[in-house]
Amino acid sequence: MTARRDGDKTVVMMPAGLSAAEEQEWIATVLERLARREQRRHPSDDVLFDRARELSTRYLDGRAAPLSVRWVSNQRSRWGSCTPDDGSIRLSIQLRGMPGWVVDYVLLHELTHLLEPGHGPSFWKLVNRYPKTERARGYLEGVAATAGLPLTDGEPVA
Structure with missing residues (x-):
């Protein structure tokens, strides 16, 4: 028995001869x-939020405290974005399925923008x-190059 998604449909393959x-x-x-496999590969917004808090604790001494972290479908040329004024972080659904x-890394990058708005030396430190x-x-640069996205300093741009 196998199942796979085909667009908005689910295709289930099973042997003939089974009763209804x-x-x-x-x-x-x-x-x-x-559904369980997809949940592992595509974590929910709540799981993403919890992961962001863990990363902030581990790498930013807990100083970055987002108010919301969520997946979005309207970002085609950015991996993520952050609005420091309201503490929101958005990650492109294009990241789903990536390691x-x-x-x-993208979460940490956006978390760091809560502390440092620009891409200066203190941000990169x-x-x-x-x-x-x-x-x-390097992984994201390769994906962007394959997709034909424009890059500025290694970052996909809008």
Whole structure:
């Protein structure tokens, strides 16, 4: 039994010869497994918020305190954005499915903007506390180059 998403549809493959009741039972089981797998790969906004707080504690001495952290679908040329005035952080859904250490880097980058609005030396000194900063930046640069996104100093721009 397998299930996969095809756009807004779910395709479930199962052997022929099952009774209607068996089919319904297996469909429910496979859909539950698919939902659990997607939850691990695509954490909710609440999980993202908790992760941001952990990263702030670990790398920014807990000083960055976002009021909201959420996934957004309207960012096509930025990985994330931050509004220091209201403490909100938004991450592009394009990051979903990327390695966790890449998402962590983008979260930390945006958290750092709560403390340092620009990309000056003090900003990068804080971001570089994350041990995979250079690796994550390289990963994102490769993804951006493949997608044909314009880059300024290694950062996708609007």
